[in-house]
Amino acid sequence: MGLIYKPVTLVGSKSTRTLKALMDTGASKCFIRKREADSIASSLKIATPITLRLGKGATKVNKLLVSQIELNGYRVHWSFIVVPGLTEQLIIGADFFQRWKIKLDPEAEDIIIEPSVLKFQLI
Numbered sequence: 001m002g003l004i005y006k007p008v009t010l011v012g013s014k015s016t017r018t019l020k021a022l023m024d025t026g027a028s029k030c031f032i033r034k035r036e037a038d039s040i041a042s043s044l045k046i047a048t049p050i051t052l053r054l055g056k057g058a059t060k061v062n063k064l065l066v067s068q069i070e071l072n073g074y075r076v077h078w079s080f081i082v083v084p085g086l087t088e089q090l091i092i093g094a095d096f097f098q099r100w101k102i103k104l105d106p107e108a109e110d111i112i113i114e115p116s117v118l119k120f121q122l123i
Contacts (some may be wrong), residue, residue, distance in 0.1 A: 004109050008090060009070040012041025019089040023104055023111060027093035030078060033086040037065040043082050050081065072113055076100065
């Protein structure tokens, strides 16, 4: 058993990119590295900066990326907090898993998607 990484495609107004995403139930939200966010779409500035506690200390961020996320053939809209210098390209956090009822299978290093939850979102 180890960390679960999956290829995830983000579709934005500038480009479509497939990124290596860390599936992290320990992360409360979804995060994207600034370099990747800038190439996918224009980020939205939020009114009040958010302070994040990362492995290397606290950092303030003030941008969100809203895009379509494609995972295992399913596509939904989602927002990501843009973090300069993030060690991973993309982190998919607990908010995403809870909303779409996605489960992680650590032994198989895979994800389990219930298609009926995403039925209305299929494209």
